[in-house]
Amino acid sequence: MKLATNLNVLLLATAVLFNACVKGPGSGPGDKSAKQGGPVRIGFSIDTLREERWQRDKDLVEQRCKEVGAQCEVQVANSDDSVQTKQCDNFLTKGVDVLIVAPHNGQIAASIVEAAHRQNVPVISYDRLIRNADVDLYVSHQILKIGQMQAQYAIERAPKGNYILIGGSPTDNNALLLREGQMQVLQPAIDRGDIKIISNQFAKDWKADEAHRITEDALTKTSNDIQAIVASNDGTAGGAISALPPELVGKVLVTGQDAELAAVQRVARGEQTMTVYKPIQPLAFSAVDSAIKLARGEKLETKEKINNGKIDVPSVLFEPVVVDKNNIGSTVIKDGYHKLEDVYKNVPRDQWPTK
Numbered sequence: 001m002k003l004a005t006n007l008n009v010l011l012l013a014t015a016v017l018f019n020a021c022v023k024g025p026g027s028g029p030g031d032k033s034a035k036q037g038g039p040v041r042i043g044f045s046i047d048t049l050r051e052e053r054w055q056r057d058k059d060l061v062e063q064r065c066k067e068v069g070a071q072c073e074v075q076v077a078n079s080d081d082s083v084q085t086k087q088c089d090n091f092l093t094k095g096v097d098v099l100i101v102a103p104h105n106g107q108i109a110a111s112i113v114e115a116a117h118r119q120n121v122p123v124i125s126y127d128r129l130i131r132n133a134d135v136d137l138y139v140s141h142q143i144l145k146i147g148q149m150q151a152q153y154a155i156e157r158a159p160k161g162n163y164i165l166i167g168g169s170p171t172d173n174n175a176l177l178l179r180e181g182q183m184q185v186l187q188p189a190i191d192r193g194d195i196k197i198i199s200n201q202f203a204k205d206w207k208a209d210e211a212h213r214i215t216e217d218a219l220t221k222t223s224n225d226i227q228a229i230v231a232s233n234d235g236t237a238g239g240a241i242s243a244l245p246p247e248l249v250g251k252v253l254v255t256g257q258d259a260e261l262a263a264v265q266r267v268a269r270g271e272q273t274m275t276v277y278k279p280i281q282p283l284a285f286s287a288v289d290s291a292i293k294l295a296r297g298e299k300l301e302t303k304e305k306i307n308n309g310k311i312d313v314p315s316v317l318f319e320p321v322v323v324d325k326n327n328i329g330s331t332v333i334k335d336g337y338h339k340l341e342d343v344y345k346n347v348p349r350d351q352w353p354t355k
Contacts, residue, residue, distance in 0.1 A: 040070040040098065040295040042288065043091030045112075047104040047128075048079050051206070051235055052260045053280060054102075057127070060284035061100070070292060079205050081108045088112045092119055097295035100287050102126040106173040106308075109133070122294040126287055129173045131309045136294055138306055138315040139287045141278045143174050146320050147181020147232070150255040153274050153322060154228045155185060158253045160194045161227030164218045166211045166240060167202035168232045173308075175202060178232045178257075186230075198222055203236050211239030219243065228253040234263035237272050259323055259332050264343050267325055274324040277331055282318050290316070329353035 042065060049055050058074055065072035073091065077084030081104055091099060092115060099116050101123060103109035110133035113123045122136040129138055154163070165182065168175030179202075189195045199218040203210035211231060219226060224245060229252060231237035237256035244252060250270045256263050259277040266272035293300055305312035323331050332338045333353075344352045 040292045041094075041096045042070055042072045042098055042100060042291050042295075043088065043094070043096040044072060044074045044100045044126075045084055045088050045091070046074065046076050046102045047084065048205075049076050050079075051233075051258065052262075053258045053278075056280045057102070057284055060281055061288055064285045064288040068288065068292060070288065072288075077104055079104050081105050084109070085112060089115060092116060092121060096121060098122050098124065098291040100124045100126050100291055101130065103128050103130050103172075104169075105171040106131040107171070122291075124287055124291055124294070125308075125313070127174070127283065129177075129306060129308050129313070131173055133308065134311055135308060135313045137290055137300060137302070138308075138313045139283060139290065140174075140315070141283065141318045141320050143177040144181040146257055146276050146278075147178035147183075148185050149181075149276060149320065149322055150178070150230055150232070150257065150274075151182040151185035153324075154230055154253055154255055155189055155195070157273070158195075158228040159189070161196075162198045162218075162222055162225055163195050164198055164215060164226060164229045164240070165200045166214055166229065166231045166236045167200075168206045168236065169204060170202040172206070175206075175232060182230055182232075195228075198226065203239070206233055206235050208235045208239030208242070211236035212243045215240040215243035219245075224248060226252050228255075230255050233257040234260040234272075234275055237263060237275070238266070241266065241271055257320075259337065261338055261342060264323065264328060264332055264338055265346065267323065268328060268343050268347050270325065274322055277321040277323045277337070279318065279321075279335065279337070286316050286318075 044061050046054055062072055075087035084104055099121060101109060101112055106129055109130045113130055113133035113135055116123045125135045125138045127140050167179050199214055201214045229240045231240050231254060234256040237254050241254055253273045256272055256275040259275045263272055263275045267275060290300055302314040302316055304315045304317055306315045321331055333340050
């Protein structure tokens, strides 16, 4: 009888411990909710960490959460929609107060918003817009403008000739916005017959090897007669450059985006013509600060709205900056985004900027 009693006590203790673990930290009966002044619990779902910039986003979101006393958990979906959906469901099960989502697929991620709202959890669409859903806030850079900047840079320096256009993942709304911005600038030149688009394709999941293949095909089609490659990000730019024969590297204009270290090094060496620098800290900090306000039921002040196919989403959009060989020192190095010695490590020292 005593053995049975001890067993029951052990089972009861185990059940209590199990329930406490399922509920997660900060969700016990004695804890205050975010709206009562307790710590805000944030679930940050990232599509991928494959590109350098996303590791920066992750680190800066975690840094800001620590600074403001918010609890943060990060999950990486590795470009898998079902994984991202399950991870966000897991966040909701754990009782997060708000979700920040950088979606792999902007259409499919609408289901994440719906599931969160059923539990009265607001959702911030981070960097990439979630489509056809009642998103609470969109925090990003001026994506359409970035596309315009890439194309304008190209057309001013290669006003005539054959162009390759390499977009990003077709499931990423940003890739579509970039292409829209690019074509707003390029279409008049196409109509005049000044430039000819030899290839206009999108690279699945922004993969460099896809960009390499697209570029190789276009080079074969034109017998290497290419004047410009409008690549939508630095990864696809790198893939495109790797397909160029040595005599064309540095002669064919190549655009990019993200100011990744490898890309800025290519710019410094004269292999990639330009990239677009998007300061990550304002983006990450704004997302965390906004998440805290949403979790506490406070009003957000936004100046812009972006339509996602269902609603005009309140938006916070940050300004991008063109970076080329002439202003590396006054942009990414000055801001501390990259170190001078890292950017120019394969460049003769007499070619390093002095300021």
